[in-house]
Amino acid sequence: MSRFYVTTPIYYVNDVPHLGTSYTTVAADALRRVHVLRGDDTRMLTGTDEHGLKIEREAQARGVSPAAFVKDMSDRFEATWPKLEVRADDFIRTTQPRHEERVQELWRTIEKKGDLYLGSYEDWYCVGCEEFKTEKDLVQPGNLCPLHQKPVERLKEETYFFRLEKYQQALLDHYEKHPEFIQPEARRNEVVSFVKAGLRDLSVSRTSFTWGIPVPGNPKHVMYVWFDALTNYWSAVQSPDELRRYWSSDGVVHLVGKDIVRFHAVYWPAFLMSAGLPLPKTVYAHGFLTFGGQKMSKSLRNAVDPIGIARAFGGVCGGDDAGADVLRYHLLRAIAFGQDGDFDLAGMVERYNADLGKNLGNLLARTHGLCVKMTEGKVPDAPFDETVRAPIEAERLAALEHWKALAPHRALEATWAIAALANQYVDRAAPWAEDKKGNHERVRVILGTLLSILETLSRLIWPVLPKKSDEMRAQLGLAPLAPVANHDQLAPLPAPLTAGRPLAPASPLFPTIDADGAKALVEKLTPRVEPTPTPTSTPTPTSTSTSTSTPTSTSTSITYDQFSAVDLRVGIVKTCERVPRKDKLLRLTVDLGEAEPRQIVAGLALSFQPDDLVGRRVVVVANLAPRDFGKGLVSHGMLLATGPSETLTLATVPDVEAGAKLK
RNA sequence: GCCGGAGUAGCUCAGACGGUUAGAGCGGGCGUUUCAUACGCGCUAGGUCGGGGGUUCGAUUCCCUCCUCCGGCACCA
Structure with missing residues (x-):
């Protein structure tokens, strides 16, 4: 049995769950499900990142305490994921005591190692980024942060530095020795050249605000947001037993967006090296989504509601859960993991009709109908037709390989190739013709074989379409899948079927959406976003709360003479x-x-x-x-x-x- | 500008250590079956494999160069 520990980034509570974060989280959940279904010792973690100056100010602007503010926002994330059929094993919040204690523990360990020292830092600071900017980063005129388009503030403060420079060579060696550490390869190249260009020691504490984890022994300081945030992956693994099982370097996979690769592939492993802890096996950076060809601006992110999309599809195929399945399928099938991709509603309807409805749903329906007519609606007692085994097994194995290689889109492609093979098989074997000829034994073989293939498909789709897997199995007269430790439920054909077992009454798994329905659906789900004016003039809650002068800064008023x-x-x-x-x-x-x-x-x-x-x-x-x-x-x-x-x-x-x- | 990645059928992409008629899915077109959610199956796309040059008996696949797109870095008084 192997072990598998998959994480999503912890999401910053300044934002709400959107399509992008849903994508990462759904992908993580699908990987979790593959492993757990194969009997692996599996764990998935997601959570929220809740510290920092930006949060402190945001709460202040709303007139609530930071703790109340982050609780509220974190709850929204925690409530969202189950609606997308995500079943994370753990949800961590960086404000939880279990996290704060462990971050401090990590800090002390690194300090003991001599990798932290006190220094001072003065530079331009962008509240939006929680980050110092060097002069050359700024957009002129006005000393604007290039990301937020807001003026930065001059800050000077005492700060702890982490000796990042010391780990430059060790990191490069590690990248060299473990090509799978950063994926896809393009990202790896980027990180390697970034590190080769030279690392500077990293400022890891702040004195300019208090909403953070205190530095042990020097409570004037709170930890820099990345030191705090990255550690969640390790701090969530609490007991010694869990640590042994999950923090063991060969099973840890961090899924991240391509924008935060550097933190995960440079800073985080350096911290871990310093602390003498195992490094994760892989940091996998997926791409960004556009929506109908449009870049995901902040307003678009807020306007596109993943739950709304799931619900809309659920409306045509059996409830919100089922709609979540459809969304999961489309996200993972339509977009090549690791590359940027486009989320297109019309394409989603097309894919729904074609892949889900026609290839799979109709296969189930026709097989079911044939059984009702020819085998009294029961699983026939007949051997598996060996002539179809090889090509299907090849696709099943391909699917498993692709899952292993973190390529859900390919895994699903292979899975659907099985459905296509089954459709070909029914056509060629033509049980209806055999039936007319009175070859009842042959009919039983054909239908038994099809049922076996469908049973296998119900397993292979479970990681992505869990509800539809249940429904499919119900129609086949089978119980929903339940993972069992050390038991591989994605095993070779033929699937175990009990002869004589009755099938349940069937209805279409994925009713076809006709042209009018498609149009209505797309219309309904296409967000009405104001044509974006110049970005600087779009006030967001954040910008209104931070654009004014602040007590902690040394900036901005000048005399008339100046x-x-x-x-x-x-x-x-x-x-x-x-x-x-x-x-x-x-x-x-x-x-x-x-x-x-x-x-x-x-x-x-x-x-x-x-x-x-x-x-x-x-x-x-x-x-x-x-x-x-x-x-x-x-x-x-x-x-x-x-x-x-x-x-x-x-x-x-x-x-x-x-x-x-x-x- | 530097460093990566990519430019292949209408769309999304595979692939090729150089070699018979360059592939898949979707969409489109044609045909066909009738068990099925008008569903499936079969056939079909006349694509200069981004442009140009080179190596070679032969390149879309190797080399050079140019163009375009996407990222990272640099530049932004």
């Missing part, structure tokens, strides 16, 4: 061209009413074609110190603009002559 020292002038762009080898940069010459136009280099190239800018009026910071971009390319000033670098809007003042001063 302001008047800034020489803002209107300029007219005379020439504009791309800067070779710099994707974001444009080189412009701007008329400021001076003798000669000025040369200004600006990061506008993602938003503007050079020609678009010629002749435009712009606002220029005229007395900024010149900046050298190398090779004699010097910028004498800066253009004012707003927005993310892909969709900048230039500040302008209409109908004013070049050189006019702004105040």
Whole structure:
């Protein structure tokens, strides 16, 4: 028996469960089910990440305590997953004592090892990211965080550092020795080159807020969110017995989104190495979803409700549970795990009709009907037809291999190949014709064989479509599957069937959705999202709560004198061209009413074609110190603009002559 | 710009250590059976395997180069 411990990321409670998090969680659950059905010692963990400055402020903005706020949000996650037929073995919250104690234990262990030291850190800090940004990360003008498009704050604080640099070589060695540690390969390459480029020690504590786990022996500090959060995978494994069973490096699989690979594949293993603990076997990064071809913006994420989708499909095929099955199937079948993919509603209906309804559902229905007519609605007493064994076994084994390789889409493809083989078999064997000829023994063989294949299919689909598996088995006169330790229930054909056992009355597993129904369904589920204005002007709960000045920051007000020292002038762009080898940069010459136009280099190239800018009026910071971009390319000033670098809007003042001063 | 990944039938993708007519699923078209949820089965897609060059008896598969897309890094006074 092998062991298998699969985790999802713990989800940050600032967000709600959406299609993306559902995808990860459903995938984890499907993997869990495969292993548990094979009799493996299996465990799945999900949970919520609840600390950090952002949460502290969010709670404050809503006038509730952080604890109450996170409880409420965490409950929403915990309540969502069962509705998608996810049966995690454990749900961890980073505010639970069991977690806090173990994180502190890990901290002490690493400290004892000498890998933590006290230093100080001053830099720009983005509340949204919970992260210091170096100057070069910021979007100008305005010192904006590139992700959140909000001004960062200047923070200086005492902080503990983790000696990450020390583990650079050990990490590289580990990647080398264990190619399966980071998957897919493209992500692995990225991480390797990131680490090769050099690691710096990592700041792992904060003094600027209190909503976090206190550092042992120095309660002025709370732990940096990633030290806290990553440790959940280990802290959830509580007893010595569980630790021995699940934290054993050969069975631990972390499923993560591709955006957080680095934390899981660099920081986390370094912490574990320092603490002398086993490393996980695999960090698997899946891709991102688009929805109907659209990028999942925050508003779209909120508007697309996975439970709503499940419910809508449940409406046509037998309840919310069944709808969850359909959603699970589509997520895992339509999107190549590890690659970005598109979630398309019309495609989902198509797949539902084709794969689920026609290939599988109809196979069950026709077999069932034949049995009612020809074997008195009972499982016939007849041997398995050996002629079909080999191709089906090949697909069954392929499916198992693909599950093992973390490729659910391929596993399902192979599973459905079995249904296709069975459909071919009925057609060729034509039991209805044999029946007419009076070959009743042959009919019994054919139908017994089909029932056996269907029984096997009911097992193979269980990890993804648990409710439909139950329903299918009920129609076959079988009990729902229940995992048994050390007992492989995805075993070879023929499936064990009791001759003479009656089948239950049947109704279509997946009633066909006709064109009108499909249209209505798609219409109903397509979210009405306001056409996204410029991202900076979409106020979210977070941005409203954090955009104002804050007591902990050392920023933002300046004196009038300081302001008047800034020489803002209107300029007219005379020439504009791309800067070779710099994707974001444009080189412009701007008329400021001076003798000669000025040369200004600006990061506008993602938003503007050079020609678009010629002749435009712009606002220029005229007395900024010149900046050298190398090779004699010097910028004498800066253009004012707003927005993310892909969709900048230039500040302008209409109908004013070049050189006019702004105040 | 650097480093990865990818560009193959309408769509989603397989595949090829170089070699008979380049594959699957879905959709489309044609045919056919009647047990079944008008379902299944069979046939069908005339695709320059992104462009160009090279190596070779022979390349879509190897090498070079260019283009496009996606990521990571850099650049953003």
